[in-house]
Amino acid sequence: MGTDRIPMGRMFIDDEMLETANRILASGQWIKGPESKAFGAEWAAYCGALGGTPCSNGSVALIAALHALDVGHGDEVIVPSHTYIASATCINLVGATPKFVEVEEEYYTLDPTALEAAITPSTKAIIGVHLYGQPMDTTIFEIASKHGIPVIEDSAQGHGGSLNGQRIGSFGDIATFSFFPSKNMAVGGDGGAIITTREDLIQRVSTFIDHGRSDKYRNDVLGTNFRLSEIQCGVGRVQLKHLDNWVARRNEIAARYNAAFSELPHIKHPQVRPGAVHAWHQYVLRVGDREAFQAHMNEMNISTGIHYPIPCHLQPVYADHPQGTEGSLPLTEAICSDIVSIPVMPLLTDEEVDRVIEAVQAWQP
Ligand SMILES: Cc1ncc(COP(=O)(O)O)c(C=O)c1O
Numbered sequence: 001m002g003t004d005r006i007p008m009g010r011m012f013i014d015d016e017m018l019e020t021a022n023r024i025l026a027s028g029q030w031i032k033g034p035e036s037k038a039f040g041a042e043w044a045a046y047c048g049a050l051g052g053t054p055c056s057n058g059s060v061a062l063i064a065a066l067h068a069l070d071v072g073h074g075d076e077v078i079v080p081s082h083t084y085i086a087s088a089t090c091i092n093l094v095g096a097t098p099k100f101v102e103v104e105e106e107y108y109t110l111d112p113t114a115l116e117a118a119i120t121p122s123t124k125a126i127i128g129v130h131l132y133g134q135p136m137d138t139t140i141f142e143i144a145s146k147h148g149i150p151v152i153e154d155s156a157q158g159h160g161g162s163l164n165g166q167r168i169g170s171f172g173d174i175a176t177f178s179f180f181p182s183k184n185m186a187v188g189g190d191g192g193a194i195i196t197t198r199e200d201l202i203q204r205v206s207t208f209i210d211h212g213r214s215d216k217y218r219n220d221v222l223g224t225n226f227r228l229s230e231i232q233c234g235v236g237r238v239q240l241k242h243l244d245n246w247v248a249r250r251n252e253i254a255a256r257y258n259a260a261f262s263e264l265p266h267i268k269h270p271q272v273r274p275g276a277v278h279a280w281h282q283y284v285l286r287v288g289d290r291e292a293f294q295a296h297m298n299e300m301n302i303s304t305g306i307h308y309p310i311p312c313h314l315q316p317v318y319a320d321h322p323q324g325t326e327g328s329l330p331l332t333e334a335i336c337s338d339i340v341s342i343p344v345m346p347l348l349t350d351e352e353v354d355r356v357i358e359a360v361q362a363w364q365p
Contacts, residue, residue, distance in 0.1 A: 006302045006355065009182040010347040012242065020234040021188065030230050032210070039233035040206070042240060043177070044195040047155075047169035051202035052195030054187075054228035054236065055209050058156040058178025061192040062090035064226055065152045065174040066125065068196075068204045071096050075124035080110045081311040081323075082332045083129040087154045088312040096124065100313040100323050102331045106271045108284070109136035116143050126151045130158035130168050132270070132307070133184070133250075133279025138163060141171050152176065156192075159184035160247035161279030168279065173198055174205070179232075184246060184281055185239045187232040249346035250280035253353055257283060257342075260357045266365045282307050283344035289365050290340050297342070300359040305341040 024035060036054055044052035055061050071077060073095040079088050081100035091098040101114040110128045126144050128136045128151055135158065144151045151172035158168035159177060169175035177183075179191035194205045204221075207213065212223025254270070261269040268286040272278045284307065287293040297304045311332045318324040326333065342356055 003301055006343050006348070006352050008303045008305050008341070008343050009345050011181065012186075012239070012246075012347060014238070016238045017188065017235050020238050021231050024231045024234045027230075031227055033230045035230040035233040035237065036228060039228075039236050040193065042237060043193050046167070046240060046243075047175065047195055048167045049170050049175065049195035049197050050199060051206075052193055053206040053209060054233050055192045055194055055226040056228055057190040058154075058176055058180065058192040059086040059090060060209075060226045061176035061178070061194045062086060062127070062152065062154060063093055064194050064205055064208050065176050066090055066094045066096070067208055067222075068174060068194075068201050069125050069150050069152070071124045074122065076120060076122040077125045077127055078115060078118050078123060079127040079312075080129055080131070080332070081313040081329050082108060082308075082335055083131055083154070083312060084156065084308060085312055085315060085317070086156075087127055087129050089317065091127070098312070098321070099123070100311075100321075100329060102329050103131070103335070104137070105331060105335070107134050107137070107273050108132060108335070109134055110140055112137050112139040112143055115140060119143075119147055119149065123147070123149055125149060127154055128152070128172070129154040129156075130161060130279070132284055133157050133159075133161045133281040134270075135161050135163035135168055135273060135276045135278070137273070138171065144172075150174070156180075156183065157281035158279045159281075160243050160277075162277045163273065164275040169195055170197055174201060179236060184250070184279055185236070185243050187228070187236040187239065189229075189232055191228050191232050191236060246346040247277070247279055250344055251278065253344050253346075253348060254278065254280045254283050256353055257344075257357065257360075261285070261360060264361065266363070267360065280344050282341045284339050284341050285360070286335070286338050287340055287363075287365070288338060290338050292365060293340055293363055296363050297359055300355070300362075302356055302359050303343060306339060307341050309336055311336045
């Protein structure tokens with residue numbers, strides 16, 4: 001058994017990606033060409049949405065989604081605090097205010113009961129996050145529709161996941177994705193996408209990310225440049241061909257972990273929502289003494305991560321937010337204090353999976 005360090009992520013680069021990047025570079029068409037069009041359409045079709053467009057990254061994808069829904073000054077947007085900071089800061093960046101809510105303890109996604117209790121007449125949109133690749137509860141979409149509030153699915157961690165046969169990204173009004181290098185699918189740099197199930201939003205989104213123009217020199221509506229390059233869109237199209245296999249491999253690894261960790265008294269392993277294909281962007285354990293656990297894994301030459309150690313509402317950026325004090329969201333705060341992620345990338349070898357299992361099983365708090 002090898003003892004090389006096991007990282008949290010490993011890049012997939014194949015000849016087709018390299019040839020594609022070379023071909024597009026040599027073509028001289030570096031932006032706004034056939035690759036962006038095709039990637040947007042293929043990604044939307046894969047997810048089961050009506051249409052979509054690639055964009056620069058998953059953070060601006062959220063800004064574009066909020067803009068498309070006319071969210072702005074004076075509006076409130078409900079968002080879980082247990083997520084990556086970009087799910088929340090996009091709200092302030094369009095002039096609105098985040099209203100932070102708890103997640104479900106078993107699944108780490110937006111708690112429908114907390115969501116319903118947080119709705120006010122000022123609620124203009126809901127951002128739900130398929131955190132770690134776990135599809136969020138469909139009750140969220142029922143509650144939103146009952147109140148006439150649109151839902152943005154922050155699917156930055158959800159590529160390839162599904163619930164009851166329906167892919168992540170096709171449940172709400174708009175969904176956003178990130179193709180950051182460590183995500184389930186990447187594009188050779190920063191990247192993102194916005195897809196929608198609403199006919200009326202397709203053009204709005206694609207126009208917004210290209211200066212609001214209808215023509216080279218005609219700018220009809222407010223917009224800016226959030227485009228993704230042709231090279232990256234071409235690389236993304238190649239990666240998309242592998243996504244189903246990668247998600248299957250992530251599920252294989254997670255199933256082995258869950259079976260091996262189910263009887264461990266000091267560790268809580270992750271649950272899968274009934275009916276879900278989890279995208280397993282992260283495999284997250286809860287351990288009592290996280291520092292000691294990470295030190296033990298480090299000793300065994302295995303990398304770990306924390307997603308995320310500080311809940312959004314307690315980040316310094318929200319020091320002046322009405323919920324910006326400890327105790328505002330006790331469950332989220334407890335979760336953030338003892339979660340730890342272990343490697344689950346599809347390029348792990350079976351031998352490495354064995355090593356991770358043995359290391360976790362050997363841990364004594
Ligand atoms: C849940 C979530 N939302 C948004 C983002 C932002 O994506 P990006 O890094 O591509 O801007 C990320 C990326 O880490 C994320 O995990």
